[in-house]
Amino acid sequence: MKLEEAIQSNQFKSPAQKAALNILYTAWWLRNITNCTLKEFDLTHEQYNVLRILKGKHPQPMCTKDIASRVIEKSSNVPRITDRLVAKKWIARCQGTADRRETISSLTPAGLEVLAKATKAMEASIGKRLQLSDADADQLNELLERMREG
Amino acid sequence: MKLEEAIQSNQFKSPAQKAALNILYTAWWLRNITNCTLKEFDLTHEQYNVLRILKGKHPQPMCTKDIASRVIEKSSNVPRITDRLVAKKWIARCQGTADRRETISSLTPAGLEVLAKATKAMEASIGKRLQLSDADADQLNELLERMREG
DNA sequence: AATAAATACATGTACATACATCTAAAATAT
DNA sequence: ATATTTTAGATGTATGTACATGTATTTATT
Numbered sequence A, B: 001m002k003l004e005e006a007i008q009s010n011q012f013k014s015p016a017q018k019a020a021l022n023i024l025y026t027a028w029w030l031r032n033i034t035n036c037t038l039k040e041f042d043l044t045h046e047q048y049n050v051l052r053i054l055k056g057k058h059p060q061p062m063c064t065k066d067i068a069s070r071v072i073e074k075s076s077n078v079p080r081i082t083d084r085l086v087a088k089k090w091i092a093r094c095q096g097t098a099d100r101r102e103t104i105s106s107l108t109p110a111g112l113e114v115l116a117k118a119t120k121a122m123e124a125s126i127g128k129r130l131q132l133s134d135a136d137a138d139q140l141n142e143l144l145e146r147m148r149e150g
Numbered sequence C: 001a002a003t004a005a006a007t008a009c010a011t012g013t014a015c016a017t018a019c020a021t022c023t024a025a026a027a028t029a030t
Numbered sequence D: 001a002t003a004t005t006t007t008a009g010a011t012g013t014a015t016g017t018a019c020a021t022g023t024a025t026t027t028a029t030t
Helices: A015-041 A045-057 A064-068 A078-087 A109-129 A134-147 B015-041 B045-057 B064-068 B078-087 B109-129 B134-147
Strands: A091-095 A103-107 B091-095 B103-107
Touching: A015 A045, A015 A109, A015 B015, A015 B109, A015 B134, A045 A064, A045 A078, A045 A091, A045 A103, A045 A109, A064 A078, A064 A103, A078 A091, A078 A103, A103 A109, A109 B015, A134 B015, A134 B134, B015 B045, B015 B109, B045 B064, B045 B078, B045 B091, B045 B103, B045 B109, B064 B078, B064 B103, B078 B091, B078 B103, B103 B109
Parallel strands: none
Antiparallel strands: A091 A103, B091 B103
């Protein structure tokens, strides 16, 4: 859907302002697709992201600060997201031994399993909905990074 | 900041997957700038957006459904956002007369005033932080819309 | 060693999202 | 005219964001 249709407006102050709205709308569109896909696994977009981050170091555990440095939304409250993953027994948490201020999290076997299933579903759904050639994606990445240079 | 630095990772499955993460991160970056700018006006990004939508029809009022059709995040709970704007006396609400199911909102003079000040601050802050030529912005808009075609 | 500063993270609050359910009113069907 | 369906939006709950503050622990200072 065109942005103009999506937000019922075609009055933009500049191409850059339209691009800003377009990015915000596209981010919502992406989150919506992923949340729909993840719902059957009782996972939210953010919880899935934390599981993926933990997978990146698995079988090594990670402290909360390291997880936080890898999440996309930098104001995420990681302790609360991990609370919910602990409640579902997908991660295990304990106090750090070297530094006892740290809280150490690691994937459980059940966590690994749900992550594998969810990732498979995500790839199928993203592969279907997100039609973008490698060349276009590269160009998009370059423009986004140029935008944030300011 | 490059995406790789921002999320401490350079392991992307494809350019398209990187683009998806890049859009989510850039959306957070944009919301962060706007929230910082709007804070001195006691406005959030979403409240500001609703004020702007109302301005588009002002001095005509709008019903909740029409506002909802214009917001960027399509799962926004518009009645609750307008609740807060009413509490700050920036919009006035009443029941519709032609269709009594509708709730009609309109900007108050104080709402118009805060919106004008906030818009000025937003333009200054966006103008400074968002360096993107018209040609780049046009290309970005085209790529984002192509991405959502799927 | 004792004190001060910095760090890791838990916790509290206000606001927003995502989604389900409820109520009143309008539109439609019978 | 009455009953049914649809629509507008209010409301409830769980989750997440944004940000401030509190607490335990470690590091740095004196």
